[in-house]
Amino acid sequence: MEISAKGRLEVRITPADVGKRVSVRRLGETGSGSEKFTDTVGVLTSWDGGVLMITRRDGERVRIPETTLVAGKVVPAAPARRRGPAATYPELAHIAARAWRPVESERLGEWELRAAGGFTRRANSVLPLGDPGLPLDAALAAVRRWYGERGLPAYVQTATGAEGTQELLSAELERRGWVREVTAELWTGALAPVADRAGGAGVVLARTADEAWLARYRRKGVSEVALRVLGSGPSVWFAAVPGAAEGEPPAAIGRCVVDGRWAGFAAVEVDPGRRRQGLATEVMAALARRALDEGASAAWLQVETDNEGGRALYRALGFLPHHAYHHYRAPEEPGSGRQSGAARGPEATAGPGRP
Structure with missing residues (x-):
């Protein structure tokens, strides 16, 4: 926590720090006769209406009223790894994508739209690395159309917890009603x-x-x-x-x-x-x-x-x-009562045991 020269805890973050990794301390339960504090570390994804939203490494979003803040500071974008191979998120995302290729793909700016007849979410989801070349709402509408034309539900794969991951995009998807269905982790x-x-x-x-x-x-x-x-x-x-x-x-x-x-x-x-x-x-x-x-x-x-x-x-x-990585599914189309594209049986992402 940030401590001033006078030994007091200080809040040294502002709404201008949205998108940065922060560490905050807030007041927890009250009425117990003594103050309790809770520490949260993650990416500050929004600060609106007096409320901070922080996304933890595993993708969990924590809502924090600014009136409960005791201290806060910006911290390095990702902790240094003490052992194992060094790798950036973009490098690993590209490596993982090449190891599980769809049968059909198309570029939307720098995003890759992937389809494989519904066989696993990994091969039937958008890999949103970089700029789609459109405002986000227009890009997501294009995503829904593309998968709808193939009779598939629209999924976007995002990641959290490392330098260069997509906490802000994950938060924007959740604001628009996209539902996180699966969370897994990539280990090295x-x-x-x-x-x-x-x-x-x-x-x-x-x-x-x-x-x-x-x-x-x-x-x-x-x-x-x-x-x-x-x-x-x-x-x-x-x-x-x-x-x-x-x-x-x-x-x-x-x-x-x-x-x-x-x-x-x-x-x-x-x-x-x-x-x-x-x-x-x-x-x-x-x-x-x-x-x-x-x-x-x-x-x-x-x-x-x-x-x-x-x-x-x-x-x-x-x-x-x-x-960590997550698959977000598009919400029902307004007024249609259905999701864009029909699911084709159970699907799972992730691990050596369940590709």
């Missing part, structure tokens, strides 16, 4: 420690996803469009641990995309009856060794915020959260 780590894990001798690697691999993949009835998305990326590898008996689905599977210095892991899935036997680690180790052979040195993956088992595994492998 060094590749060598993953490759150094013991095991992996029984893992089979292939360039394509065969019927056995797809039998373990959690999405049943994978379409031709889905196969195109799964096979997209600069250098794609599929891994499988054969089942206990001939004809059984693999005990574990995984996917890795090598792109320059980066290796991205996805679709790491294990037979429920074989979990906690180290199979996920074996799959990732085998894929990591292949990625090292191709010149990669850093790794990334995406994981849901509620996937406690996966998060524990990835942390043990040396991964740390880099930023």
Whole structure:
């Protein structure tokens, strides 16, 4: 907190600091006989009508009446990472996008509109990096039209929690009634420690996803469009641990995309009856060794915020959260009673377990 030369706490932020990362202290509960304070760190996304809105790293928005402020200051845009590969948000956003390509895309200024028949939100959402070349309302109207023409719901993928992420855009979408449906995180780590894990001798690697691999993949009835998305990326590898008996689905599977210095892991899935036997680690180790052979040195993956088992595994492998990302769905069209575009079955984003 900011402390004056006289030792008092001071509020050293103003509405002119909207868009900056701030740390504030405010009065909490009252009437308990003693003052209680609450600290909040995040991006100041608005300051209107005597109320501050601060977006935390995970995308949560905190409403703070300015009358409760005790202290506040602008802080560095993102904390320094103490270990793991250095990376900016734009770099990782482009890397992740190349690892999970849509079957159709179109530019709206610097934004990319992506569609793949409804197979995952990642391949059927706008990646809003940069300027769309239009005022925001006009850009969002164009987005809704584009997805509506394809019979798809309109989604915008945003990110929070790192330098260059889109807290302000997320706040503007929420003001316009767009609904955040999914939040996940992108984690990064060094590749060598993953490759150094013991095991992996029984893992089979292939360039394509065969019927056995797809039998373990959690999405049943994978379409031709889905196969195109799964096979997209600069250098794609599929891994499988054969089942206990001939004809059984693999005990574990995984996917890795090598792109320059980066290796991205996805679709790491294990037979429920074989979990906690180290199979996920074996799959990732085998894929990591292949990625090292191709010149990669850093790794990334995406994981849901509620996937406690996966998060524990990835942390043990040396991964740390880099930023959170979110999918915002367009609200119903005014007067229509429906959303622009019809959803095509359940969709999920995120992690090595659920692409």
